[in-house]
Amino acid sequence: MATDGLHENQTLASLKSEAESLKGKLEEERAKLHDVELHQVAERVEALGQFVMKTRRTLKGHGNKVLCMDWCKDKRRIVSSSQDGKVIVWDSFTTNKEHAVTMPCTWVMACAYAPSGCAIACGGLDNKCSVYPLTFDKNENMAAKKKSVAMHTNYLSACSFTNSDMQILTASGDGTCALWDVESGQLLQSFHGHGADVLCLDLAPSETGNTFVSGGCDKKAMVWDMRSGQCVQAFETHESDINSVRYYPSGDAFASGSDDATCRLYDLRADREVAIYSKESIIFGASSVDFSLSGRLLFAGYNDYTINVWDVLKGSRVSILFGHENRVSTLRVSPDGTAFCSGSWDHTLRVWA
Amino acid sequence: ITCETSGSSSVTAMKKVVQQLRLEAGLNRVKVSQAAADLKQFCLQNAQHDPLQTGVSSSTNPFRPQKVCSFL
Numbered sequence: 001m002a003t004d005g006l007h008e009n010q011t012l013a014s015l016k017s018e019a020e021s022l023k024g025k026l027e028e029e030r031a032k033l034h035d036v037e038l039h040q041v042a043e044r045v046e047a048l049g050q051f052v053m054k055t056r057r058t059l060k061g062h063g064n065k066v067l068c069m070d071w072c073k074d075k076r077r078i079v080s081s082s083q084d085g086k087v088i089v090w091d092s093f094t095t096n097k098e099h100a101v102t103m104p105c106t107w108v109m110a111c112a113y114a115p116s117g118c119a120i121a122c123g124g125l126d127n128k129c130s131v132y133p134l135t136f137d138k139n140e141n142m143a144a145k146k147k148s149v150a151m152h153t154n155y156l157s158a159c160s161f162t163n164s165d166m167q168i169l170t171a172s173g174d175g176t177c178a179l180w181d182v183e184s185g186q187l188l189q190s191f192h193g194h195g196a197d198v199l200c201l202d203l204a205p206s207e208t209g210n211t212f213v214s215g216g217c218d219k220k221a222m223v224w225d226m227r228s229g230q231c232v233q234a235f236e237t238h239e240s241d242i243n244s245v246r247y248y249p250s251g252d253a254f255a256s257g258s259d260d261a262t263c264r265l266y267d268l269r270a271d272r273e274v275a276i277y278s279k280e281s282i283i284f285g286a287s288s289v290d291f292s293l294s295g296r297l298l299f300a301g302y303n304d305y306t307i308n309v310w311d312v313l314k315g316s317r318v319s320i321l322f323g324h325e326n327r328v329s330t331l332r333v334s335p336d337g338t339a340f341c342s343g344s345w346d347h348t349l350r351v352w353a
Numbered sequence: 354i355t356c357e358t359s360g361s362s363s364v365t366a367m368k369k370v371v372q373q374l375r376l377e378a379g380l381n382r383v384k385v386s387q388a389a390a391d392l393k394q395f396c397l398q399n400a401q402h403d404p405l406q407t408g409v410s411s412s413t414n415p416f417r418p419q420k421v422c423s424f425l
Binding site: 011012015016018019022023025026029030033034035036037038040041042045048049051052053056057075076092093193230231232233234248249250252253267269270271272274292293294295296297312313333336337338339340351353 | 363364367368370371373374375376377378380382383384385386387388389390391392393395396397398399400402403404405406408414415416417
């Protein structure tokens with residue numbers, strides 16, 4: 001990386017003082033543009049009506065805590081992974097299990113469906129991300145076709161295919177994110193900057209270009225350029241680990257859920273936090289967040305076993321959903337927005353609509 | 354846990370920090386009022402296409418009918 005403008009003999013002290021002054025300038029610039037709050041702009045927006053959202057399906061079959069889940073683009077299949085090492089593919093309409101594979105490790109913290117619907121990726125304490133093709137041959141041993149793609153030096157916390165089955169983005173307890181070629185297992189780009197474990201990531205909607213956001217134990221959310229490996233924006237307003245990040249559907253903002261019991265909204269063009277979703281009565285961490293299709297609703301799963309539904313514009317909670325009997329660990333809205341699925345330490349997944 | 358690559362001197366690390374901050378300082382930002390208006394606009398424009406917001410009736414939401422007969 002070129003170090004133009006930085007003299008080789010510049011001392012540590014002068015660098016530190018430049019860093020402090022740049023941080024101060026950043027804060028000043030961000031503050032200048034902070035002319036109004038989001039909820040003020042949304043004052044005249046019609047309030048949301050009463051919500052009737054119930055569990056419509058319960059997926060039972062995992063023998064231990066459900067840690068992660070993802071929807072297939074067909075809007076009905078779901079892949080989920082568990083502490084007991086099992087990864088299951090479900091038909092959420094019928095609740096039937098279509099595929100199951102046992103990983104060689106426990107705590108499979110990450111799983112993802114390939115865009116084609118023909119493969120899944122997963123990993124966890126094995127420090128790897130592996131891809132399994134899905135076939136309908138009953139005699140086929142799924143584990144036999146396993147392909148190891150990513151190798152980290154600590155646990156895999158999150159994974160996502162990019163726009164095709166050919167590339168996977170991973171996040172790890174080793175503090176980095178990485179982009180891999182599935183076919184060759186080659187590392188295409190690595191992303192360094194988090195000061196601690198990276199816990200989550202989300203790819204920008206394809207229209208907005210090649211960026212993704214990650215969140216970590218360093219309380220930071222970072223936005224990355226996938227081609228250059230550069231961090232383009234960073235946000236540090238949470239008071240504890242960021243467990244989940246999700247882009248707003250337009251790609252201009254993203255939400256985060258944290259162990260500090262709040263969810264927050266960061267606008268990328270204003271380059272700052274623009275909303276906090278919190279209540280004095282909510283004292284347990286938010287583990288996972290996702291938006292409804294229009295971006296108006298934010299669904300957040302918490303360690304107190306509940307799911308809170310927030311009005312993104314007004315900042316108020318519109319509903320609280322009970323049902324899980326232990327922490328909610330993962331939550332995703334379906335691709336067509338008709339439902340969302342939550343996974344829990346109570347060993348089940350629930351589909352809500 | 355630190356994730357710095359090789360080149361472990363404090364000066365090298367600080368140079369990276371300063372470079373990163375310079376990059377971030379140079380960003381073009383919009384006012385929150387503008388950004389917020391755009392977020393609001395997006396929500397309102399897409400409201401009727403948001404099944405979880407509008408509450409989809411049983412006939413169109415595949416999850417709402419409790420019993421699903423599917424012949425696979």
